[in-house]
Amino acid sequence: MLDITRIRKEPEAVKAALASRGEDPSVIDRVLAVDERWRGLLTELEELRAERNRVSKEIGRMKDPAEREARIAEMRAVGRRIAELEDQVRQAEVERERLLLSIPNLPHPSVTVGPDESHNRVVRKWGEPREFDFEPIPHWDLGPELGIIDFERGVKLSGSRFYVLRGAGARLQRALIAWMLDVHTREHGYTEIYPPFVVKEECLVGAGQLPKFADNLYHDVEDDIWLVPTAEVPLTNLHRDEILSADALPLRYVAYTACFRREKMSAGRDVRGIKRVHQFDKVEMYQFTTPETSYQVLEEMVEHAVDLCRRLQIPHRVVEICTGDLGFTVAKTYDIEMWAPGCGEWLEVSSVSNCEDFQARRANIRYRPEPGAKPRFVHTLNGSGLALPRVMIAILENYQQADGSVVVPEVLRPWMGGLEIIATAT
RNA sequence: GGAGGGAUGGCCGAGUGGACGAAGGCGGCGGUCUUGAAAACCGCUGUGGCCUAGCGCCACCGAGGGUUCGAAUCCCUCUCCCUCCGCCA
Numbered sequence: 001m002l003d004i005t006r007i008r009k010e011p012e013a014v015k016a017a018l019a020s021r022g023e024d025p026s027v028i029d030r031v032l033a034v035d036e037r038w039r040g041l042l043t044e045l046e047e048l049r050a051e052r053n054r055v056s057k058e059i060g061r062m063k064d065p066a067e068r069e070a071r072i073a074e075m076r077a078v079g080r081r082i083a084e085l086e087d088q089v090r091q092a093e094v095e096r097e098r099l100l101l102s103i104p105n106l107p108h109p110s111v112t113v114g115p116d117e118s119h120n121r122v123v124r125k126w127g128e129p130r131e132f133d134f135e136p137i138p139h140w141d142l143g144p145e146l147g148i149i150d151f152e153r154g155v156k157l158s159g160s161r162f163y164v165l166r167g168a169g170a171r172l173q174r175a176l177i178a179w180m181l182d183v184h185t186r187e188h189g190y191t192e193i194y195p196p197f198v199v200k201e202e203c204l205v206g207a208g209q210l211p212k213f214a215d216n217l218y219h220d221v222e223d224d225i226w227l228v229p230t231a232e233v234p235l236t237n238l239h240r241d242e243i244l245s246a247d248a249l250p251l252r253y254v255a256y257t258a259c260f261r262r263e264k265m266s267a268g269r270d271v272r273g274i275k276r277v278h279q280f281d282k283v284e285m286y287q288f289t290t291p292e293t294s295y296q297v298l299e300e301m302v303e304h305a306v307d308l309c310r311r312l313q314i315p316h317r318v319v320e321i322c323t324g325d326l327g328f329t330v331a332k333t334y335d336i337e338m339w340a341p342g343c344g345e346w347l348e349v350s351s352v353s354n355c356e357d358f359q360a361r362r363a364n365i366r367y368r369p370e371p372g373a374k375p376r377f378v379h380t381l382n383g384s385g386l387a388l389p390r391v392m393i394a395i396l397e398n399y400q401q402a403d404g405s406v407v408v409p410e411v412l413r414p415w416m417g418g419l420e421i422i423a424t425a426t
Numbered sequence: 427g428g429a430g431g432g433a434u435g436g437c438c439g440a441g442u443g444g445a446c447g448a449a450g451g452c453g454g455c456g457g458u459c460u461u462g463a464a465a466a467c468c469g470c471u472g473u474g475g476c477c478u479a480g481c482g483c484c485a486c487c488g489a490g491g492g493u494u495c496g497a498a499u500c501c502c503u504c505u506c507c508c509u510c511c512g513c514c515a
Contacts, residue, residue, distance in 0.1 A: 042476060046484045053484090056496040060444035068495090075495040243436095243473090371455070375473080 001100050001361040007031060017106040020113050020323040031099045038092035045085040052078050101211055105358040107323045108295075108332040114322030120335075121322070126306070127315030129339050134402045138342035139393045140273035143169065145404055146424055149274065161263065161271075161278045168422040172395070172408070173281060173388055175415035177256050180283040180308060184385055188304045190254035190285060195234035197257055198225045206363030207236040208329035208355075218260045227260035231284035232382040236359050239288060243375045244367040250297060251288040254385065256281065274389040275347065281388040287381045288365065291357065294379035295332075298354045301383040302334045305350040308386055311411045314394050315339040317346065331356045338390065342397035347390040352383030 007014050007028060015025035055075055062068045107113075112121055143149025148169025154162040165173055184190040204210040204226055209217060218227040228234060235253050244251070259282050270276035285304060289297050302318060309316040321333040333353040337346035357377035360366070366375035399407040405423040408416055 039476070042484085043478095046476065049485085050483055052495075057444070059495055072495045079495070372471085 001358060002103055002106065003357075003361065004031070004035060004096070004100065008035065014106065018103070021104065021107055021326055022115060022324045023104060027099060027103055031096060031103075034092055034096045034099065038089065038096055041085055041089045041092060045082065045089055048078055048082050048085065052082065098211075101205065101362075104328045105326075105331050105355060107326055108354070108356075111326070111332050112320060112322040113324075115324040117322070117325045119322035120325055121320045122317050123320050123334070124306075124318040125315075126310060126317070127313070127339075129315050129341060130398060132341065136341040136397060136400060138273065139340075139396045140343075142342065142396050142400055142404070142406070143274075146406065146422060148172070148422065158278075161276070163274055163277065168416075168419065169392075171416060171419075172412070172422070173392060175412050176388060176391060177281060177283060179412055179415045180385060181254060181256060183308060183311075184254040184283070184285060184304065188252075188254075188285075188307075190252040193231075193235065193238070193253045193255040195228075195231060195238070195255055195257060197228050197260075199228055199233055199237065200225060203233055203237040203240070203363075206240055207233040207359055208362060209233065212328060215264050216262050218262060228257055229261050230259050230382075231255040231257040231282060232286060235284065235286040235382070236363055236365075236380060239365045239378075240363040242365060244288065244365070244378065246290070246367055246369050249288060249290055249367055249378065250293065253286045254283060255286070256283050258282075273343065273393065275343075275393060277389060283385050283388075285352075285383045285385040288367075288378045289381065290367065290369075291376070291379050294354050294356060294381060297379075297381055298332065298334070298352065301352045301381055301385075302336070305336050305352055305383055305385050309336060309338060309349070312391070312395065312409050314398050314409075316349070327351075327353065329353075329355045329358050331358070336386075338394040338398075340390075340394050340397045342400070343393070347393060349386045349390045349394065350384035353381065355380045355382070 002014065011028050011032060015028050018025045018028070052075055055071055055078075059068060059071050059075070062071070112119060114120070139149070140151070144151065146169070148166055150164040150166055154164045157164070181192055185192050198220070201210060201224065204217065209229060217229055220226070234257070235255055238253070239251070258279055260279050263276060263278060266276060274280075285301055287297055287301065306316070306318065316336055316338045319335045319337060321335060326333055330353040333351055335348050336350040336352070338349050340347050356379050359380045360377040365378050365380070367378050368375050395409060396406050399409060401407065401421075403423075405421050407421055408419050413420060
């Protein structure tokens, strides 16, 4: 959520920033109109309430019954007017809130301006694509042949875009989760969190998924509860409606969760394999920081994610997302992509973003710079560290051998009971 | 799922519909005293909003409605927590 005070003060700058991400800036004029109406009504309302408070106190002390009755009658009328105004103020508030919740975050000035993903910029690359002396095959062939990914039975159980991991495949995923959590907690300074996988509606509003992206979420109507599309949602809301002390910052959390996405918007895209599915696992990094440090932290978090890619010895690149391709809640984002030689594409295994105070405003997360000082909104940052199915794809396709077996990356072997090669189960 | 009890400031805990943004205590901050510290004593100690910017006004006692000139206090609905019983990974 943008700061209404800032919109009042510099509407033109805000509009220009929105336009740079391809958003219609006219919403700002509508917000300002409602805001002005709201302020007018509020002033009138508060004057009447002040009068009623004052006179009501007098009535309590009054002896003369006639004057008392007269005053009560007067205040009855004032009360009716107050009720009317309260109604109008509430309506204006609801409308202003609705508009504010629909406006995306503003890009950071350092972000490249561009209309769409074609203007994203590769800022770093690591590793060379491996030379194969055979034709590398995609994971959707490799996995079933090894008996570690079962697409048919996934569909049988739950429908399209679901799959079953089996044997060493399931084990590999579990190893990756444990390994990533261990690296982040032991070496990168994060505290491990195990959150609920379902959350209340207000959590999704706080983190920015609602009201705009309900389409992409699973919702249990009976209990009015939502499956998390990412651990970012519960992690953001851990400190909803809290005032943190400055010396607690930065707070660094890492959480493994399953993630659930309906992918209605992407019908027909990436239908093969496990690149885009309704349920996947992810290890998520999350930080609450001061405004002064958030951009430095953004770079650190990219490094934390890249560190995992490097240890896995998989070629990857860091991409800076341009204004037109930014997510709703985000001021700046880097994606990290691993090369997948089987399907022949760069796979987004991580997206690391600074939301600045956008989520903090929605979820009302503040900190006190020093004892006695006024609370300020924190900055929040999130980053995958990493998304599992796509890392699995990259491992299978990069480490495949001519005979169809897959070498287990060395760093994972301690988490795989020493297993060195995944070969067809007998 | 059944029965009962509860929700007040950072925490504990008072609060007959009118002087209550809220007693008292704890904690925290500042001061006096002290070589220093502790103790004692004194003072301060919530958040948000409005424009007229005042040592102003408004709102907030789990949430939302209602009664009333006036609600922390009375009524209704909801949420959450606790206790007992049942079921149960």
